[in-house]
Structure formats: C-alpha cells, structure tokens
Amino acid sequence: MSNDKPHVSIGLPVFNGEKYLAEALDSILAQTYPDFELIISDNASTDGTQEICRTYAARDHRIRYFRNETNLGAIRNFNRVFALSTGEYFKWAAHDDVCAPEFLQRCVEVLDRDSFIILCFARTKAIDEHGAFLRSYPAKPKLGSPKPQERFYECVCVPHPQVAVFGVIRSNILKKTPLLGNYFSCDRTLLGELTLRGRFYEIPEFLFFRREHPHQHWRAYPIRHKRQPWYDPSRSVKITFPQWRLLLEHFLYIRRVPLSWHERTWCYMYLGWWIRRHWRHLAANLILREA
Secondary structure (H helix, E strand, O other), X not given: OOOXXXXXXXEEEEOOOHHHHHHHHHHHHOOOOOOEEEEEEXXXXXXXXXXXXXXXXXXXXXXXXXXXXXXXXXXXXXXXXXXXXXXXXXXXXXXXXXXXXXXXXXXXXXXXXXXXXXXXXXXXXXXOOOOOEEEEOOOOHHHHOOOHHHHHHHHHHOOOOOHHHHOEEEHHHHOOOOOOOOOOOHHHHHHHHHHHHOEEEEEEEEEEEEEOOOOOHHHHOOOHHHOHHHHOHHHOOOOOOHHHHHHHHHHHHHHHOOOOHHHHHHHHHHHHHHHHHOHHHHHHHHHHOOO
C-alpha cells in the first residue's frame, strides 16, 4: 500500500473463523480492483484464526491485522473495522462469505460514475458449508428508486436477506449513521436509514456468495432474545424486547434523516403497516420476551 489512502477499505471482523477464513481472504485478495486495504479485527479467537491472519498479513501489505484482548461482541467488532478504515468507500466482509473477483471493481465503477448512489451490491447466491449452490436471492431493483419512501418500503417491509449490508458504501454517508446497534436485526435498521439517505444499485450479475452453515449465530441462537451474548457478551443476562427495539430504531431514523414532509409521512405510514404485520411478534415480546 502506498502512502496515499486506499480508495476502498474492506473490514473483516472475525471470531473463531478458521474453517472458512482462508477461502474468504483468498476471494478478497483475488479482486481485480487492487486499490484497497483489508482490515481484520480478530475478536480474541481461540482457534487457528490468529495464525491464519498473521500468515496472510505477512504475505500481502494491504492487510492490517488487529487482535482484541477480549471478545467485544460481534457488533462492536463490526463497527471497529469501520472506525479503523481510511478509504472513501467501505465494505464489510464476513469471514465465511465469498466474492467473485470482479465484485469490487464493478461496485467501485458504479459509485465513481454516479454520486447519487451511496451503496452498491451484487446479486447473491447462497452456498452451503462445502460451497455448493443452495439458491439465488431475489433481486431488489426498487432499492434504486429515486423516491426514499419506496426504497424504505422495499428494505424494511418486504422480507428478504439483508445482503446489501455487504455491499460497497460511501464512507462519508455511513459516518452519518449510528452504525450497527447491539440488538436483533440491526443490519435492517442501518440499511433502512441508508435507503433514506440515498439510492442503492444492485449489479445484475451474481458476484456475491453468502455461506449458510450450522455455526451461524441465528442457528446457534434460534430464539431472538437469547442472541444477546453474540451481539454483546457484557449484556448476556439483560432482558430484551427485540421487536420493540427494532420498531423504536426505525422510528428514530425516520425522524433523524432530512426528508420532505411528504416523504416522512409515507415512511411513517409504511411503518404503521409494518406494525400491523408484526403485531403478534410485538405482543409475544411483552408476554414471553421472545420474538
């Protein structure tokens, strides 16, 4: 890496990721777009993660490796890699996902060409623990709508995997948000806020491969309010009301982001639709403290 700041920063938070980490790192280092830094934050892993990271860092000068003395929790570690970044654009990377070699270049070309687009991602396929194809995720063209309320509806009210969070994002826009929070589905609230701040663009080719395997947190903690140790180990015994917290966060960023009266009203109307759709989950939170 030269003395100049890289155009793109890639942040990879990891905890005990030795099984898939090397494949994820290989896919990043094989990108056809070379002007990036890779920031790895190791959350006090107890397996072979540290050795893998140090081996790759010694091999490629674009890698910056950091190791936390204690487990900060997944969310703080995700936010930490962004805090350590220096690039104009930023991308989160998971230790178990894979990008096609052209992923970064295609995303950067879109962002460089159109300043109104704040996040670029690609069509996505799900793969299993062995890399075999599982299914294709649906396209999300409405995330590119010029109307923020339509982007909000597509992101928040239409159920779908939140793969856009692993796209390439303008760092100056991401800095205006609270980043990821220590609560269930915080990626959806972050993306919801970003949809109100600018347009997304989805590359029509399948360039991103999201791995699904038995060790993912949502499989290890199938009951949502019991996922708190993954988000933040220091709050592992705290009672949470995940759906109510999600509703509050949606409300707060709709109020926080500069919007016209017309746009904000439509967002609140869509949020009312979201409440009607999730009322059983909201009631269950109060009765059972479960989602």
